[in-house]
Amino acid sequence: MPADPAARPTPTLRRERQSALYRRAKQAMPGGTNSNFRVWGDDTVYVDRGKGGHVWDLDGNGYVDLRLGYGPVILGHGDDRVDDYVNERMRKGVSFSLTSEDEIDAIELVKELNPWVAKARMTVSGTEATMHAMRVARAYTGRTKIVKFEGQYHGVHDYALISVAPNNMAELGDEENPVGLAWGRGIPEQVAKTIVPARYNNIEFLRRLFEREGRDIAAVIVEPVLGNAAGILPKPGFHQAMRALTEEFGILLIFDEVKTGFRFARGGAAEYFGITPDIATYAKAMGNGYPAAAFGGREEVMSVLPDKMSHGGTYAGNRVAAAAAVATLRLIRDTNALETIHATGDRIRDGVSKLIEAKGLAYHVTGHPSMFGIMFTDQVASEYRDWADTDHDLYDEVAFGMHARGAMPEPDSREPWFICEAHAQGDIVDRVLTAFEGSLAAALDRRATDASHAGRPEAAMSNAAAG
Ligand SMILES: Cc1ncc(COP(=O)(O)O)c(C=O)c1O
Numbered sequence: 001m002p003a004d005p006a007a008r009p010t011p012t013l014r015r016e017r018q019s020a021l022y023r024r025a026k027q028a029m030p031g032g033t034n035s036n037f038r039v040w041g042d043d044t045v046y047v048d049r050g051k052g053g054h055v056w057d058l059d060g061n062g063y064v065d066l067r068l069g070y071g072p073v074i075l076g077h078g079d080d081r082v083d084d085y086v087n088e089r090m091r092k093g094v095s096f097s098l099t100s101e102d103e104i105d106a107i108e109l110v111k112e113l114n115p116w117v118a119k120a121r122m123t124v125s126g127t128e129a130t131m132h133a134m135r136v137a138r139a140y141t142g143r144t145k146i147v148k149f150e151g152q153y154h155g156v157h158d159y160a161l162i163s164v165a166p167n168n169m170a171e172l173g174d175e176e177n178p179v180g181l182a183w184g185r186g187i188p189e190q191v192a193k194t195i196v197p198a199r200y201n202n203i204e205f206l207r208r209l210f211e212r213e214g215r216d217i218a219a220v221i222v223e224p225v226l227g228n229a230a231g232i233l234p235k236p237g238f239h240q241a242m243r244a245l246t247e248e249f250g251i252l253l254i255f256d257e258v259k260t261g262f263r264f265a266r267g268g269a270a271e272y273f274g275i276t277p278d279i280a281t282y283a284k285a286m287g288n289g290y291p292a293a294a295f296g297g298r299e300e301v302m303s304v305l306p307d308k309m310s311h312g313g314t315y316a317g318n319r320v321a322a323a324a325a326v327a328t329l330r331l332i333r334d335t336n337a338l339e340t341i342h343a344t345g346d347r348i349r350d351g352v353s354k355l356i357e358a359k360g361l362a363y364h365v366t367g368h369p370s371m372f373g374i375m376f377t378d379q380v381a382s383e384y385r386d387w388a389d390t391d392h393d394l395y396d397e398v399a400f401g402m403h404a405r406g407a408m409p410e411p412d413s414r415e416p417w418f419i420c421e422a423h424a425q426g427d428i429v430d431r432v433l434t435a436f437e438g439s440l441a442a443a444l445d446r447r448a449t450d451a452s453h454a455g456r457p458e459a460a461m462s463n464a465a466a467g
Helices: 016-028 080-090 101-113 126-141 203-216 238-248 268-273 319-334 337-358 392-403 428-453 459-466
Strands: 047-051 054-057 062-065 119-123 145-149 195-198 217-222 252-256 279-282 293-297 364-368 371-375
Touching: 062 428, 080 319, 101 119, 101 293, 101 319, 119 126, 119 319, 126 145, 126 217, 126 252, 126 279, 126 293, 145 203, 195 203, 203 217, 203 238, 217 238, 238 252, 252 268, 268 279, 319 337, 337 364, 337 371, 337 428, 371 392, 392 428
Parallel strands: 145 195, 145 217, 217 252, 252 279
Antiparallel strands: 047 054, 054 062, 119 293, 279 293, 364 371
16 A cells, blocks of 8 residues: 655755756757757756656656556567567667568567558658548548647647647637637648537537538548646547447548557457547657557558558658567557556556545546546546646646655646556556555645635635536
8 A cells, every 4th residue: 555645854866967958958958958848947857768657867866657658568678578589680780771570570560469450651750640540531532621629739740730739728718619729830831721629428519510621622631639738538439429420421531540559459449449540640659659550441442542642651661660669569469468457557547546535535537547637627528628627737747746755646636547567567556556655645735825825715626626
């Protein structure tokens, strides 16, 4: 059981080396990192190494890693079974822009685990996979528009960065007539206009949209759960209704399985929810952290390649990625890694739930055991706009406080906790729960103190309970 948090002093992280690196890195890289999502200001983390379910920063602070690189590390960091295989294969050379047998092996495994996929091609990132999936849909249907759901993230190409993750929901526009909100500058208006925002879990909205613009819509792209918004789940029947509606209007359905693929089930969210999409995208868990990704679909739809549509890439199917996919997907196919992950996730979700209940807070644990979010609210969230009504400030404080207590979730409630196979080892589950318990207690204490200083002793609890 987790230790009594009151028995421990408030922990702090060593930061000397990382603070110096942050100053140095900012001279060389915008924000001091290679991705906007890693810019955490003075708390920006510079990593040393990872092994299994753990990660260590360059000041020697160790954490149970609940970010897992935003999901790809499905087995654990530095998994010898994958790394040894990749090492062996890469000695034969890495990049030829010719096709190796590893690539055929990798795609055959994608097909075997997702039997509805007839043909697939490798890319290097999820971004490339969704970009090409959208192009396939446009090439096949001859239509231009793509429907995407508010709060869903499909990577960093221009067609994906619409209505993704504003903090202020008013920016998304009226609920009945949402606007296509470009995330940042540099996205041409004409490109943005081809992406039509929709509201997740709202099938009536989708029907009205299809009736109005269906003849111009090539596809709906969907993260099967809101994997970039706490893992908000579909309402019962939502995916089935969306599948039927897309078929009725001759619109293709793209499942973006970049986060859910090979994680929710061997056949991803499509298998888990019992849906057969037309196209799917895979990345992350496909290569246990190596940059392996793919897009694929049913025979007729994929037949636009190679003659009628462009797709290529110097590194597409490179040996490192292909070998990593082969080793990882064989392990997912042949071992009980996923069952272990799901059982570990259930243990952590149960433990977290009990700890929150003990504090009398309203909450919902969302998502799937392998990838879940914690929302402080008494309402079940069903779309991105609902996230605004949760006490995400409390979540962020708890998540950040966990770092100094030895566990690292993303300090943003929109990003789920990820579970890998190695999290089942040793006392990792207890360590996560101890970190959560200590951090939750500290955050609530701080709120109570702030409130009493402000003469409002009830604020801490009522804020959370009201969502
Ligand atoms: C659902 C989804 N699609 C696409 C992407 C983009 O993948 P990548 O970061 O590999 O470009 C992500 C990344 O987080 C994602 O979560």
